[in-house]
Amino acid sequence: xxxxxxxxxxxxxxxxxxxxxxxxxxxxxxxxxxxxxxxxxxxxxxxxxxxxxxxxxxxxxxxxxxxxxxxxxxxxxxxxxxxxxxxxxxxxxxxxxxxxxxxxxxxxxxxxxxxxxxxxxxxxxxxxxxxxxxxxxxxxxxxxxxxxxxxxxxxxxxxxxxxxxxxxxxxxxxxxxxxxxxxxxxxxxxxxxxxxxxxxxxxxxxxxxxxxxxxxxxxxxxxxxxxxxxxxxxxxxxxxxxxxxxxxxxxxx
Amino acid sequence: xxxxxxxxxxxxxxxxxxxxxxxxxxxxxxxxxxxxxxxxxxxxxxxxxxxxxxxxxxxxxxxxxxxxxxxxxxxxxxxxxxxxxxxxxxxxxxxxxxxxxxxxxxxxxxxxxxxxxxxxxxxxxxxxxxxxxxxxxxxxxxxxxxxxxxxxxxxxxxxxxxxxxxxxxxxxxxxxxxxxxxxxxxxxxxxxxxxxxxxxxxxxxxxxxxxxxxxxxxxxxxxxxxxxxxxxxxxxxxxxxxxxxxxxxxxxxxxxxxxxxxxxxxxxxxxxxxxxxxxxxxx
Amino acid sequence: xxxxxxxxxxxxxxxxxxxxxxxxxxxxxxxxxxxxxxxxxxxxxxxxxxxxxxxxxxxxxxxxxxxxxxxxxxxxxxxxxxxxxxxxxxxxxxxxxxxxxxxxxxxxxxxxxxxxxxxxxxxxxxxxxxxxxxxxxxxxxxxxxxxxxxxxxxxxxxxxxxxxxxxxxxxxxxxxxxxxxxxxxxxxxxxxxxxxxxxxxxxxxxxxxxxxxxxxxxxxxxxxxxxxxxxxxxxxxxxxxxxxxxxxxxxxxxxxxxxxxxxxxxxxxxxxxxx
Numbered sequence: 171x172x173x174x175x176x177x178x179x180x181x182x183x184x185x186x187x188x189x190x191x192x193x194x195x196x197x198x199x200x201x202x203x204x205x206x207x208x209x210x211x212x213x214x215x216x217x218x219x220x221x222x223x224x225x226x227x228x229x230x231x232x233x234x235x236x237x238x239x240x241x242x243x244x245x246x247x248x249x250x251x252x253x254x255x256x257x258x259x260x261x262x263x264x265x266x267x268x269x270x271x272x273x274x275x276x277x278x279x280x281x282x283x284x285x286x287x288x289x290x291x292x293x294x295x296x297x298x299x300x301x302x303x304x305x306x307x308x309x310x311x312x313x314x315x316x317x318x319x320x321x322x323x324x325x326x327x328x329x330x331x332x333x334x335x336x337x338x339x340x341x342x343x344x345x346x347x348x349x350x351x352x353x354x355x356x357x358x359x360x361x362x363x364x365x366x367x368x369x370x371x372x373x374x375x376x377x378x379x380x381x382x383x384x385x386x387x388x389x390x391x392x393x394x395x396x397x398x399x400x401x402x403x404x405x406x407x408x409x410x411x412x413x414x415x416x417x418x419x420x421x422x423x
Numbered sequence: 424x425x426x427x428x429x430x431x432x433x434x435x436x437x438x439x440x441x442x443x444x445x446x447x448x449x450x451x452x453x454x455x456x457x458x459x460x461x462x463x464x465x466x467x468x469x470x471x472x473x474x475x476x477x478x479x480x481x482x483x484x485x486x487x488x489x490x491x492x493x494x495x496x497x498x499x500x501x502x503x504x505x506x507x508x509x510x511x512x513x514x515x516x517x518x519x520x521x522x523x524x525x526x527x528x529x530x531x532x533x534x535x536x537x538x539x540x541x542x543x544x545x546x547x548x549x550x551x552x553x554x555x556x557x558x559x560x561x562x563x564x565x566x567x568x569x570x571x572x573x574x575x576x577x578x579x580x581x582x583x584x585x586x587x588x589x590x591x592x593x594x595x596x597x598x599x600x601x602x603x604x605x606x607x608x609x610x611x612x613x614x615x616x617x618x619x620x621x622x623x624x625x626x627x628x629x630x631x632x633x634x635x636x637x638x639x640x641x642x643x644x645x646x647x648x649x650x651x652x653x654x655x656x657x658x659x660x661x662x663x664x665x666x667x668x669x670x671x672x673x674x675x676x677x678x679x680x681x682x683x684x685x686x687x688x689x690x691x692x693x694x695x696x697x698x699x700x701x702x703x704x705x706x
Numbered sequence: 707x708x709x710x711x712x713x714x715x716x717x718x719x720x721x722x723x724x725x726x727x728x729x730x731x732x733x734x735x736x737x738x739x740x741x742x743x744x745x746x747x748x749x750x751x752x753x754x755x756x757x758x759x760x761x762x763x764x765x766x767x768x769x770x771x772x773x774x775x776x777x778x779x780x781x782x783x784x785x786x787x788x789x790x791x792x793x794x795x796x797x798x799x800x801x802x803x804x805x806x807x808x809x810x811x812x813x814x815x816x817x818x819x820x821x822x823x824x825x826x827x828x829x830x831x832x833x834x835x836x837x838x839x840x841x842x843x844x845x846x847x848x849x850x851x852x853x854x855x856x857x858x859x860x861x862x863x864x865x866x867x868x869x870x871x872x873x874x875x876x877x878x879x880x881x882x883x884x885x886x887x888x889x890x891x892x893x894x895x896x897x898x899x900x901x902x903x904x905x906x907x908x909x910x911x912x913x914x915x916x917x918x919x920x921x922x923x924x925x926x927x928x929x930x931x932x933x934x935x936x937x938x939x940x941x942x943x944x945x946x947x948x949x950x951x952x953x954x955x956x957x958x959x960x961x962x963x964x965x966x967x968x969x970x971x972x973x974x975x976x977x978x979x980x981x
Contacts, residue, residue, distance in 0.1 A: 202563060282661040328790065
């Protein structure tokens with residue numbers, strides 16, 4: 171997959187031009203299909219005046235905040251849990267049934283229960299993201315640990331490292347690539363969850379912009395919100411990708 | 424002389440192993456059943472201790488009673504089976520259409536690089552957007568019938584499916600590519616007869632992930648503009664604080680989802696001989 | 707550099723059985739051998755004959771199903787940095803640089819001060835010919851260089867026993883020769899006990915004092931050849947008439963076993979169960 175910026179820009183420019191042409195030629199109602207110019211204007215307008223009385227940067231900020239809190243928590247819980255599952259068979263046997271059974275449940279469904287239990291504050295949203303991410307991270311951490319090539323363990327042992335030292339000095343670093351893979355996927359799930367949560371029970375956030383603007387038939391704002399979402403989600407994914415690239419060499423050989 | 428004896432041994436082995444295979448299948452189902460019972464017991468105990476109020480955590484008995492009720496008496500517009508059927512219909516329609524379209528577009532992108540050049544940036548731009556971000560726009564375009572829901576699931580499935588197809592077909596080990604070409608296959612044949620079959624297991628793994636995604640999308644769609652379906656039941660339960668209804672809905676979706684997933688695994692094994700099917704989808 | 711050490715290895719009736727989905731496989735069957743203090747013993751045999759398993763048992767990485775291994779009179783109960791192991795793949799830690807890898811063992815054992823460890827490491831890195839590369843990331847190194855680091859990493863623990871499992875197998879012929887000469891020069895200066903596994907008969911003849919040939923699976927000791935070529939050895943030994951004689955004898959011995967292995971594998975392929 172070429173990642174040339176030039177190519178992306180060229181394609182986007184073409185898309186925008188075609189889109190603009192379509193709105194001019196077919197002249198659909200500006201509600202059904204706002205023109206690119208309108209969408210851009212909506213974006214600028216929201217930047218200046220906010221949406222629903224809340225500044226745009228606050229909408230973006232609070233969505234990011236929810237993700238960061240939940241994601242950090244799921245790393246803090248998920249990685250050690252995954253390692254524990256990888257090294258202590260008893261823990262793996264106890265935890266796996268829950269994971270197996272709850273896996274077919276769409277994380278979204280948990281939101282309903284969380285809202286009933288915790289109302290419509292921040293907790294159910296952050297919890298939803300957490301629940302979706304932590305299983306992925308735990309499973310990938312466990313996997314990463316189990317997949318550390320036996321040679322690393324053997325080499326460390328024959329060089330004089332105790333079992334604990336192997337666990338502390340060798341395993342986490344060797345397992346890192348797999349952990350990051352899990353983290354990247356969990357991040358995508360996190361974005362999905364946060365938007366879902368904001369659709370259901372929030373006053374501010376990018377998801378709120380997307381949902382509520384359509385209620386006012388302001389589809390230009392809806393499109394603006396979707397574009398914002400793509401940019402933000404793409405940004406975090408790129409950052410993760412960079413992290414992965416830099417540590418990719420650690421897992422193999 | 425060695426081979427005749429070996430062959431005799433081989434057929435004896437085959438019978439013996441055939442029996443063992445059946446036993447193994449039975450044994451592999453046990454952990455799931457055991458987990459189910461285990462969780463059920465834990466749940467019952469937690470509910471019984473009244474650590475949480477019954478309105479928050481219904482006991483298994485309450486949930487079962489509600490499910491029974493919903494089977495015989497309509498909840499909302501229809502019974503539990505009705506809701507299930509409606510949701511399954513939506514999921515299947517959107518999912519199958521999306522998979523077929525995604526596969527087709529992916530193959531097209533490999534066959535005609537110009538399409539890839541144009542479409543790839545578009546798909547990567549769309550990828551971070553969860554499908555149900557589009558629900559409101561779809562409703563404006565398509566009204567509030569079945570179409571926006573199915574379209575939503577379709578959108579959610581087609582983009583990742585295309586990416587899976589292309590990525591999987593890209594990932595052929597170069598030796599296989601060289602071998603095929605030096606044996607006389609032209610570019611198109613290599614694509615369709617070598618890369619595609621080799622890519623199939625990975626694509627099928629991706630399809631399992633997309634099935635879960637499809638269920639999530641249908642729940643999103645049934646939140647905004649529906650008056651029936653399992654998702655609708657769950658959200659309605661949420662609105663009226665009926666946790667037992669929520670549990671019924673969640674469990675039903677889980678069971679149906681797991682069954683569909685199992686079906687997909689069986690299809691995968693049938694199509695690919697099983698070598699990658701045993702990998703649990705890591706989402 | 708290395709301590710003057712004489713340690714004897716006694717392998718006593720070792721059997722190792724592995725359980726697989728297809729039933730039990732006997733990798734090694736009732737193997738007994740001794741390695742004399744300061745001796746360089748080579749073990750050769752067809753692939754799959756259990757030589758790696760045997761080495762792993764002696765290294766303490768796996769327990770035998772039956773029998774006992776004694777090193778220096780003591781029973782082997784687990785891995786030991788004084789019994790250095792060099793694996794087929796260098797198994798260097800890719801997140802550490804050369805220095806980090808070489809100092810790993812002493813750092814884990816915490817018996818010496820940091821400066822003493824570093825000084826020692828620099829010495830060994832120089833000894834394997836990698837002076838100047840201390841701070842290179844290991845994944846930047848060529849195959850031969852990685853093997854040198856692996857060697858230095860083991861030597862810094864001052865082992866009195868060295869176990870090497872086809873360490874140069876993945877290298878091209880020219881690099882392999884260079885590594886063999888390096889190993890010989892290091893070993894010749896302190897004569898620790900060395901058990902060396904290889905499938906390359908010339909390598910075994912070039913390096914060792916004695917060669918053991920193992921049978922096809924289940925592995926047993928089939929034959930023994932004393933390598934009575936003069937020491938110190940260098941490349942010119944390859945032209946020695948005795949070299950060719952011994953090579954012929956050992957090769958013929960292995961060849962029978964290799965043929966048996968091929969037949970064995972064919973038989974197994976017929977009875978494979980595809981789930």
